């Protein structure tokens with residue numbers, strides 16, 4: 001079975017599942033997801049899809065229309081997105097294990113599962129995989145192919161997804177408007193130049209595009225503004241001007257020095273991917289009747305998913321529950337409850353939190369966004385908090401507890417150890433060693449160090465018997 005190890009959902013960062021991959025394999029997955037984020041954040045085509053996605057969430061009235069337009073556009077750029085991402089993965093693998101590249105490509109080609117789709121997507125770029133400048137060529141091709149000039153698309157077409165699709169796939173239009181076709185044409189053009197003895201380092205993809213009659217524009221703030229106005233007119237909606245500069249790349253990253261791609265890479269965040277909530281075996285409510293357990297509350301499709309970890313028995317139950325049920329269980333049991341920060345906020349906004357909050361002894365809030373983007377939030381919520389640290393799944397976890405508060409933040413900084421080390425050196429947190437004694441004093445519930453490890457297991461929905469050794473680390 002091929003497991004999904006990473007995910008990019010047009011947000012300002014990408015996610016990965018720390019349980020599925022380790023070491024180098026994890027790195028390749030992260031390069032794959034970074035490619036998606038990069039292409040969506042730097043091209044007109046990616047920008048439009050990201051903007052429509054965002055709008056569909058904040059505009060419930062036109063939600064379906066907007067979503068369908070985004071879907072049509074995504075489908076016509078699927079090959080290029082997966083192609084470039086897979087190319088990146090293979091390219092990095094080839095640097096580490098040059099002798100394994102051929103068998104790796106063969107495995108992709110002859111696989112019977114989703115990997116076959118990746119092979120089809122990357123096929124056009126494979127001739128460049130052993131070229132020194134292959135990576136640059138692939139990115140140049142993608143930049144141009146996704147640099148579609150939307151000002152030439154007929155008015156009033158976005159509202160009708162069938163018409164939009166018909167327009168994009170029309171053979172007279174594909175060269176100007178369909179990224180997947182532009183990508184294949186360009187890749188072939190580049191390959192022809194290489195066959196004609198041109199050195200890859202001397203190839204200018206924009207010149208080849210010009211010869212092939214492929215026009216493109218680059219994303220900048222003017223273009224963003226124009227594109228937003230276009231969307232505003234097409235859907236006759238009011239848009240906050242701020243949304244114009246909504247971009248899948250956070251400003252912290254755009255403004256930081258160094259290579260954009262590498263800076264984006266560091267934004268990967270270990271987060272339980274949604275599909276995990278669907279695969280844990282179910283139990284029933286009456287079985288949750290123990291003193292010793294941990295409860296994780298998840299909110300999916302306007303429904304609570306309760307995950308109960310019975311630590312004594314080593315069993316995990318997972319099922320959908322009604323609000324009253326959740327409150328009732330929280331009142332009956334004296335146990336810690338874990339929420340992802342996103343869930344916490346959603347429940348708060350929907351007035352579903354107070355009763356739960358009053359019923360539990362302590363909340364653990366897992367910050368499901370990168371440290372760079374959430375550190376302000378923690379700073380606002382705590383005052384010189386205590387923090388302790390341990391590593392699990394090759395990820396350092398930082399527990400941040402303000403003595404006066406009922407909740408404890410859990411943050412990770414998988415790809416940005418330097419940043420966190422700096423904050424610790426600057427006494428942003430008061431780093432303490434964890435001990436049973438410390439926990440007893442600072443948490444109003446009967447917990448020990450082992451329970452904290454179980455909390456991490458609960459966040460990522462690991463089966464309790466799949467445990468790994470955990471050790472404390474020092475990074476300062």
Ligand SMILES: [Zn+2]
Nearest residue numbers: 032036082085
């Ligand atoms: Zn992908």
